[in-house]
Amino acid sequence: MLELYQDLEMPANIKLEFITPNAEEFIGRMAGICYNSSGITEACIKRAAKCAQDGHLATLRFAHATFHVSGISRVCSHQFVRSKHLDFLQRSQRYCNEKETTTTIPDSIPDEIRGEWISLLQSSLSLYKKAMEKGIRKEDARFILTEGTHTELVVCGNLQAWMDFIKLRADKHAQWEIRDVATQINNILAKECPNIFKEIL
Numbered sequence: 001m002l003e004l005y006q007d008l009e010m011p012a013n014i015k016l017e018f019i020t021p022n023a024e025e026f027i028g029r030m031a032g033i034c035y036n037s038s039g040i041t042e043a044c045i046k047r048a049a050k051c052a053q054d055g056h057l058a059t060l061r062f063a064h065a066t067f068h069v070s071g072i073s074r075v076c077s078h079q080f081v082r083s084k085h086l087d088f089l090q091r092s093q094r095y096c097n098e099k100e101t102t103t104t105i106p107d108s109i110p111d112e113i114r115g116e117w118i119s120l121l122q123s124s125l126s127l128y129k130k131a132m133e134k135g136i137r138k139e140d141a142r143f144i145l146t147e148g149t150h151t152e153l154v155v156c157g158n159l160q161a162w163m164d165f166i167k168l169r170a171d172k173h174a175q176w177e178i179r180d181v182a183t184q185i186n187n188i189l190a191k192e193c194p195n196i197f198k199e200i201l
Contacts (some may be wrong), residue, residue: 013071014184020063024048024193031059049195060159070152073104076177077151085161089154093142099129103148170200
């Protein structure tokens, strides 16, 4: 049976895999080269915050963060991978068996067509399994899967790239799923670098 989730009933799972150690201090120390400034820890952190506040965002490129993102639809991942200065590795439907996949149904789907919608999703997965049983390669069988199918990615980028992504995708005009991803990532970075990123409530 296909597992179905409605909107953010199962929100994206976001895990910070790596961030430059003492990122704010490191950014401030690197930025100090521009001003022949002190390398004292407190001064470096203050300098990093000032650079971010004043829009000297090139300094943020000297620290990096890598996230593991799972439980999002292919619709969401298509939006995600268009982020120009982030780098991605994504679960491959060409090599991975998707017989146990999950999917998301948007909350906007009305009751009068919801049953038909679910039936089509289940039929899609059923036909995928039949294709596999008939010896059709995963790279061809995947064509029947819907864009609501869940995927996972590893995404890395410098902190300016993450700031640009968050500004665009945490905005109220962004679609709800990618907005949830951007908000979660921002709030993790806000805990790691509170002088550069601010929590979104």
